[in-house]
Amino acid sequence: MLDLFDNQEDAHRPIISEEELSDADVLIELKKIKEELKDQVVVLGHHYQQDDVIAFADITGDSLQLAREAARIDKPYIIFCGVHFMAETTDMLTKPNQKVILPDLRAGCSMADMAKRSEIDKAWTFMQKSTNEKIIPVTYINCAATLKAFVGENEGSICTSSNAEKIIGWALKQGTKLLFFPDQHLGRNTCFKMGIPLADMVVYNPNKLNGGLTSEQIHKAKVILWYGFCSVHQGFTLEQVLATKKRDPEMTVIVHPECNFEVTQAADDNGSTSYIIEKIAQSKAGSKFAVGTEINLVNRLAHEFPDKTIVSLSPYQCLCTTMYRVRPRWLLASFRAIKENKPINIISVSEDIAQSSIKALNRMLDVK
Numbered sequence: 167m168l169d170l171f172d173n174q175e176d177a178h179r180p181i182i183s184e185e186e187l188s189d190a191d192v193l194i195e196l197k198k199i200k201e202e203l204k205d206q207v208v209v210l211g212h213h214y215q216q217d218d219v220i221a222f223a224d225i226t227g228d229s230l231q232l233a234r235e236a237a238r239i240d241k242p243y244i245i246f247c248g249v250h251f252m253a254e255t256t257d258m259l260t261k262p263n264q265k266v267i268l269p270d271l272r273a274g275c276s277m278a279d280m281a282k283r284s285e286i287d288k289a290w291t292f293m294q295k296s297t298n299e300k301i302i303p304v305t306y307i308n309c310a311a312t313l314k315a316f317v318g319e320n321e322g323s324i325c326t327s328s329n330a331e332k333i334i335g336w337a338l339k340q341g342t343k344l345l346f347f348p349d350q351h352l353g354r355n356t357c358f359k360m361g362i363p364l365a366d367m368v369v370y371n372p373n374k375l376n377g378g379l380t381s382e383q384i385h386k387a388k389v390i391l392w393y394g395f396c397s398v399h400q401g402f403t404l405e406q407v408l409a410t411k412k413r414d415p416e417m418t419v420i421v422h423p424e425c426n427f428e429v430t431q432a433a434d435d436n437g438s439t440s441y442i443i444e445k446i447a448q449s450k451a452g453s454k455f456a457v458g459t460e461i462n463l464v465n466r467l468a469h470e471f472p473d474k475t476i477v478s479l480s481p482y483q484c485l486c487t488t489m490y491r492v493r494p495r496w497l498l499a500s501f502r503a504i505k506e507n508k509p510i511n512i513i514s515v516s517e518d519i520a521q522s523s524i525k526a527l528n529r530m531l532d533v534k
């Protein structure tokens with residue numbers, strides 16, 4: 167068998183070995199090895215994964231669906247085809263004897279990197295000094311486990327793009343103010359939809375002293391949004407929505423709520439990746455959609471529904487490059503390592519962080 171690793175001591179760093187194994191051979195071997203290990207391994211795949219990876223996923227879904235499914239899996243290995251924070255969440259929702267594997271450890275999320283635990287702690291101290299009202303922290307699931315632990319420790323919760331409204335509604339019943347991180351856009355779009363005016367929201371920028379806010383601004387605000395965003399979804403603009411509508415008024419513009427406020431407001435509809443898939447699947451033949459989300463998903467939808475017109479809202483490739491780091495070749499490397507009983511790229515959250523995070527994850531999964 168061909169070796170995918172440059173040296174066994176550094177086996178977690180598979181080298182690119184196009185010369186050794188062609189793309190076609192990778193897929194052939196993947197099919198075989200997956201069948202061989204079917205009693206031991208479950209492959210989870212986020213909707214933004216490339217087609218050649220999705221083809222090997224036992225379960226696909228948005229972040230919430232994958233988190234729920236992870237908690238039900240009973241096999242010893244879960245290969246998570248997605249990004250780092252998703253694999254961490256899966257590790258915390260599975261049993262200690264189960265191993266979660268991320269095929270490429272560099273598959274991160276730029277938005278998740280925009281909030282660090284030390285920054286949140288500092289911001290929290292300033293906010294507590296600024297007001298005696300009760301602030302409930304809610305984090306978008308796109309963040310490191312240490313941030314999930316923060317909300318767990320501070321009576322808060324986690325949300326995804328498909329349950330943000332419910333979770334924020336829950337949070338505003340527990341306290342009078344909301345701190346939402348790391349994605350300002352999901353926070354703003356959802357709060358506005360719930361009837362909170364923009365004037366009641368402020369943005370805390372961790373790159374500025376005290377977030378660029380005064381204590382009075384914190385005290386007056388209902389919602390404090392963290393200055394974070396998804397660089398992929400910032401590729402969709404208001405101009406694109408207006409141009410699309412002008413070109414073809416019958417085109418439905420549907421976007422992910424990580425898009426900015428003006429885009430989300432001008433679009434006809436918005437929702438999580440699964441919501442977008444569902445809406446397109448349920449539409450009648452001949453329907454037309456301009457979709458504001460990651461390109462792998464948009465292209466797959468266009469392929470799956472040839473009787474409908476499905477295009478990207480943006481003329482440029484809005485690719486999540488970190489999701490794209492999970493290649494079939496690295497998936498194969500993960501399988502081979504399991505077969506050899508030397509699993510690689512295991513994602514493991516430390517016990518103390520997991521304990522606090524689980525409180526918040528369970529709060530999220532319990533909110534109906």
Ligand code: 13P
Nearest residue numbers: 228229230326327438439
């Ligand atoms: P979904 O939960 O809607 O799949 O979103 C995940 C994500 O990272 C979108 O950028």
Ligand code: SF4
Nearest residue numbers: 275276277396398486
């Ligand atoms: Fe993160 Fe954006 Fe990629 Fe989603 S699309 S994983 S938010 S960088």
